[in-house]
Amino acid sequence: MNLSQAILEALESLSSNKMRSGLTVLGIVIGVAAVIAMLAVGTGAQDSITGSISGIGTNLLFVFRGGGRMGGGTEVRNPKPLTLQDAAAIADPFAAPSVELVAPVLQDSLIVSAAGQTTTTNVSGVTPDYFPLRNYTLTEGDVITEEHLLGRASVAVIGPETADTLFGRRDGLIGEQITIEGQPFRIIGVLTAKGGGMFGSEDNQVLIPYSTAQTRLIQRRTRDQVDMLLVQVVDSESVPSAVEEVSAILRTRHRTEIGADDFTVFSQQDFLSTAATITSVLTIFLGGIAAISLLVGGIGIMNIMLVSVTERTKEIGLRKALGARKRDILTQFLTESSLLSLFGGIIGIAFGWLIAFIVEKVAIASGTPFYPRIGLDAILLATIFSAAVGLFFGIYPANRAANLEPVEALRYE
Amino acid sequence: MNQDWVVVADDLVKTYKMGEVEVNALQGASVKIARGEVVSIMGPSGSGKSTMMNILGCLDRPTSGEYMLDGEVVANMTDDQLASVRNRKVGFVFQSFNLLSRQTALFNVELPLRYAGQVENRRQRAADALKAVGLEDRMTHRPTELSGGQQQRVAIARAIVNEPAIIMADEPTGNLDSKVGKEIMQLLLNLNKERGATLIIVTHDPVIAAQTQRIIKLRDGMVEDENMQNGGVQ
Numbered sequence: 001m002n003l004s005q006a007i008l009e010a011l012e013s014l015s016s017n018k019m020r021s022g023l024t025v026l027g028i029v030i031g032v033a034a035v036i037a038m039l040a041v042g043t044g045a046q047d048s049i050t051g052s053i054s055g056i057g058t059n060l061l062f063v064f065r066g067g068g069r070m071g072g073g074t075e076v077r078n079p080k081p082l083t084l085q086d087a088a089a090i091a092d093p094f095a096a097p098s099v100e101l102v103a104p105v106l107q108d109s110l111i112v113s114a115a116g117q118t119t120t121t122n123v124s125g126v127t128p129d130y131f132p133l134r135n136y137t138l139t140e141g142d143v144i145t146e147e148h149l150l151g152r153a154s155v156a157v158i159g160p161e162t163a164d165t166l167f168g169r170r171d172g173l174i175g176e177q178i179t180i181e182g183q184p185f186r187i188i189g190v191l192t193a194k195g196g197g198m199f200g201s202e203d204n205q206v207l208i209p210y211s212t213a214q215t216r217l218i219q220r221r222t223r224d225q226v227d228m229l230l231v232q233v234v235d236s237e238s239v240p241s242a243v244e245e246v247s248a249i250l251r252t253r254h255r256t257e258i259g260a261d262d263f264t265v266f267s268q269q270d271f272l273s274t275a276a277t278i279t280s281v282l283t284i285f286l287g288g289i290a291a292i293s294l295l296v297g298g299i300g301i302m303n304i305m306l307v308s309v310t311e312r313t314k315e316i317g318l319r320k321a322l323g324a325r326k327r328d329i330l331t332q333f334l335t336e337s338s339l340l341s342l343f344g345g346i347i348g349i350a351f352g353w354l355i356a357f358i359v360e361k362v363a364i365a366s367g368t369p370f371y372p373r374i375g376l377d378a379i380l381l382a383t384i385f386s387a388a389v390g391l392f393f394g395i396y397p398a399n400r401a402a403n404l405e406p407v408e409a410l411r412y413e
Numbered sequence: 414m415n416q417d418w419v420v421v422a423d424d425l426v427k428t429y430k431m432g433e434v435e436v437n438a439l440q441g442a443s444v445k446i447a448r449g450e451v452v453s454i455m456g457p458s459g460s461g462k463s464t465m466m467n468i469l470g471c472l473d474r475p476t477s478g479e480y481m482l483d484g485e486v487v488a489n490m491t492d493d494q495l496a497s498v499r500n501r502k503v504g505f506v507f508q509s510f511n512l513l514s515r516q517t518a519l520f521n522v523e524l525p526l527r528y529a530g531q532v533e534n535r536r537q538r539a540a541d542a543l544k545a546v547g548l549e550d551r552m553t554h555r556p557t558e559l560s561g562g563q564q565q566r567v568a569i570a571r572a573i574v575n576e577p578a579i580i581m582a583d584e585p586t587g588n589l590d591s592k593v594g595k596e597i598m599q600l601l602l603n604l605n606k607e608r609g610a611t612l613i614i615v616t617h618d619p620v621i622a623a624q625t626q627r628i629i630k631l632r633d634g635m636v637e638d639e640n641m642q643n644g645g646v647q
């Protein structure tokens with residue numbers, strides 16, 4: 001018998017017990033839909049995390065005090081703090097040609113109040129370069145300038161969420177007064193909302209001139225100490241050389257031993273690849289759990305096929321009496337089980353797509369834009385996997401059928 | 414006399430092991446059946462009639478003994494080779510019809526042709542076989558829509574569609590009333606006359622046996638008596 005005949009016969013046989021076939025297919029549908037939806041959600045999560053890391057800025061380096069903080073190196077005793085002089089050295093275009101901008105940051109969690117409202121939020125002392133470096137734009141007002149730095153001005157740029165908390169609105173705030181740790185500041189700008197970032201609330205912060213923070217709000221042990229240096233690299237190809245240049249400068253300035261850096265340079269790519277690792281583990285984990293339900297569906301197929309073989313023992317005996325060879329019977333039952341799982345696979349892909357679609361709508365409705373992505377690879381994987389499940393779990397029952405003794409089978413009632 | 418034998422079986426033994434107990438269903442039975450002959454096999458229940466039929470029809474292998482069907486020695490054949498021999502040389506008619514209940518009469522009759530790998534004329538040949546048993550107006554009926562006699566006719570059409578050397582019927586009228594049984598018997602005899610098909614019929618009914626050319630009597634797995642009648646050979 002050829003394949004198209006086998007498929008036709010299998011279809012007839014499956015449709016003669018629609019309820020049973022339907023329920024068996026359902027098991028595969030659930031499995032495949034789960035796999036598709038989970039992979040889609042996982043990939044979507046990956047996209048959105050990658051997106052938000054890129055949103056921090058482009059081609060950034062983060063320089064922290066202390067060795068081995070994220071890179072896995074050894075912890076160094078008595079690390080020297082990063083200073084403004086370090087920042088100036090890195091900004092030198094001759095020593096570090098790959099560096100475009102350097103921004104020192106002082107950061108602390110402080111009490112901010114206005115109009116009777118009080119909140120605790122992140123306050124950062126920054127320089128004018130900080131804004132282009134972080135891709136910050138304003139909905140109204142102006143950024144912090146060199147004049148503000150020189151004058152240690154009591155001015156602040158606030159995030160939209162902070163504005164909501166303190167004033168209940170996001171506009172018309174220029175010139176309004178806020179107090180930080182009891183000291184009065186005048187609002188000169190409001191940041192554009194960035195949305196749900198992965199690194200705390202970028203929308204909930206207050207930016208003030210670096211010099212103001214240094215002298216009046218965020219005192220460190222030495223005057224020139226900074227918490228973090230943000231470095232922008234000229235282009236993405238230069239990131240590795242920029243890391244080297246920055247490290248070389250800091251090693252010389254801090255006189256550290258070789259292999260015992262008392263600082264950490266972390267690039268955005270490092271963040272990205274760390275995040276990618278985490279999210280792909282997440283995706284595999286989700287997909288794996290979903291795959292278990294596909295496995296359960298496969299066992300369902302095996303179960304039904306075994307029942308079907310037993311029920312049709314006499315039919316198998318008859319077919320053998322009429323000249324069916326082992327492989328004819330094998331083909332017959334494998335075709336049935338593969339068709340069951342293939343149908344399940346196709347319907348499951350549609351269902352998985354629907355689930356991903358619903359997740360997207362719910363995510364958008366709840367204000368965190370998130371786009372589950374169904375790749376061709378996921379569809380291919382699900383189709384192949386479900387057909388393989390049908391074949392694999394069909395082999396045992398089909399073999400059992402093919403190896404029945406014709407006489408015994410014919411006698412079966 | 415140089416005979417054209419379809420069945421040459423010598424000293425067939427079939428032993429079933431059931432744990433410790435051995436059941437000797439056949440113990441040294443020999444038969445020869447000529448082409449075109451009509452033979453009945455009789456004997457008390459448990460005498461080994463069905464066992465012999467299964468071996469002659471290549472559904473089962475003897476424990477020992479020689480068997481040649483239509484010139485082919487089947488002793489050392491694989492399962493698939495046996496399947497092919499059954500397909501080409503044997504047509505089975507069962508007591509309980511054994512039709513695929515979900516399929517039409519036509520499909521049931523086509524089945525041996527499908528397993529023969531026959532694609533051309535399949536429908537036509539199946540239709541011709543159904544016509545030969547007088548069911549040309551019941552081709553698309555399913556077994557549940559046919560009477561017992563009609564179902565057995567479909568089974569006979571299925572048995573002859575591949576033009577086998579031999580038709581084997583194990584109590585073909587056992588599930589039918591005597592009038593319909595007589596019609597079925599007549600149909601088989603006509604097929605023998607018109608097509609020259611060799612016919613082996615297992616039966617308990619002396620009336621049916623009396624219509625055949627030779628009666629092989631089995632007792633305790635051995636051929637007790639071969640009773641020539643109606644101008645049989647030998």
Ligand SMILES: Nc1ncnc2c1ncn2[C@@H]1O[C@H](COP(=O)(O)OP(=O)(O)OP(=O)(O)O)[C@@H](O)[C@H]1O
Nearest residue numbers: 429431436437438457458459460461462463464465
């Ligand atoms: N699969 C088997 N396992 C064990 N013993 C068997 C098997 N098949 C048949 N026998 C035994 O072999 C003997 C012959 O059985 P067989 O079916 O050939 O009898 P029969 O002549 O066809 O009887 P009946 O007229 O009742 O159909 C019986 O004793 C039976 O119990």
Ligand SMILES: [Mg+2]
Nearest residue numbers: 462463464583
């Ligand atoms: Mg019997």
